[in-house]
Amino acid sequence: MVSLKDRDIISFRDFTKEEILYILSLSKEMEEKAHPDLLKGKVLATLFFEPSTRTRMSFESAMKLMGGEVIGFVDPGATSIAKGESLRDTVKIVAGYASAIVVRHFLDGAARLVADTVGIPVINAGDGSNQHPTQTFLDLYTIHKTKGTLDDLAIGFIGDLKYGRTVHSLAYALAHFRSYMYFISPPSLRMPPDLLKELSERGVKFQEITSLEEVSDRLDVLYCTRIQKERFADPIEYGKVKGSYHLSKATLDRSKVKKTLKILHPLPRVDEMDESLDETPYAVYFQQAHSGIPVREAILASVLGVKELD
Numbered sequence: 229m230v231s232l233k234d235r236d237i238i239s240f241r242d243f244t245k246e247e248i249l250y251i252l253s254l255s256k257e258m259e260e261k262a263h264p265d266l267l268k269g270k271v272l273a274t275l276f277f278e279p280s281t282r283t284r285m286s287f288e289s290a291m292k293l294m295g296g297e298v299i300g301f302v303d304p305g306a307t308s309i310a311k312g313e314s315l316r317d318t319v320k321i322v323a324g325y326a327s328a329i330v331v332r333h334f335l336d337g338a339a340r341l342v343a344d345t346v347g348i349p350v351i352n353a354g355d356g357s358n359q360h361p362t363q364t365f366l367d368l369y370t371i372h373k374t375k376g377t378l379d380d381l382a383i384g385f386i387g388d389l390k391y392g393r394t395v396h397s398l399a400y401a402l403a404h405f406r407s408y409m410y411f412i413s414p415p416s417l418r419m420p421p422d423l424l425k426e427l428s429e430r431g432v433k434f435q436e437i438t439s440l441e442e443v444s445d446r447l448d449v450l451y452c453t454r455i456q457k458e459r460f461a462d463p464i465e466y467g468k469v470k471g472s473y474h475l476s477k478a479t480l481d482r483s484k485v486k487k488t489l490k491i492l493h494p495l496p497r498v499d500e501m502d503e504s505l506d507e508t509p510y511a512v513y514f515q516q517a518h519s520g521i522p523v524r525e526a527i528l529a530s531v532l533g534v535k536e537l538d
């Protein structure tokens with residue numbers, strides 16, 4: 229039997245295919261039926277060292293919809309970190325106040341450090357350019373829901389593939405499902421070489437290209453991402469790639485994409501995706517963001533050990 233009781237959710241490297249499918253099945257159950265008292269008496273601490281709309285609010289909403297309570301911060305400057313307290317000491321203290329911790333941090337590996345420090349489940353809400361595993365669970369959930377399968381799909385990833393933590397997690401997860409991956413980016417924003425090596429070792433077939441036009445008619449899913457200004461040490465380097473892609477209804481009509489293509493985006497978007505796409509049948513990114521509730525309900529209920537599949 230699959231159980232994620234007391235587990236940390238840090239990286240997709242930590243999950244088997246069976247465990248991934250278990251969370252997706254439980255998410256469906258959560259979407260179909262309310263569980264208002266499931267987490268009564270439990271407290272979730274949300275520690276956000278970087279801005280967030282979707283991840284933080286959907287975690288908070290998921291917790292409250294299941295009868296739990298939420299504590300935490302969105303401004304570390306209003307905590308004793310501003311007086312010089314370390315991340316380690318901070319989370320040791322928080323672990324005495326909560327049943328689980330959700331942490332978003334600007335440094336790769338910060339969530340793992342938190343998990344290694346405390347004895348309660350820790351959920352990575354995005355660590356630097358590394359991983360964003362709960363986003364990936366809701367991406368997989370949306371792909372399955374809108375395509376009817378996760379298997380044998382041609383997936384295009386476009387935008388900031390170097391710093392995009394959602395891309396890194398999702399590519400790793402889709403390696404379980406025989407996806408063919410097209411990595412579409414400016415040369416300076418290619419996928420990290422060590423991740424490509426891992427994908428190759430796992431038998432994934434992929435191509436790195438610069439233009440969507442080259443492959444647009446082959447794609448089942450296009451995963452679009454923002455070029456993340458905040459990750460560039462040098463604003464001149466950001467200026468060179470800013471606005472590299474701008475998807476619109478007109479672009480897609482010209483590109484002869486499959487009618488069944490689905491476009492996902494973790495959001496927020498800036499200039500890479502036009503609002504003219506929103507009303508097309510391709511666009512599933514708002515549905516994707518709203519899946520954050522049942523998926524994060526499933527994750528919380530699993531790691532807190534209060535729910536198994538009916």
Ligand code: CP
Nearest residue numbers: 280281282283494495
């Ligand atoms: N997708 C995502 O992580 O969005 P937020 O930064 O708003 O949480």
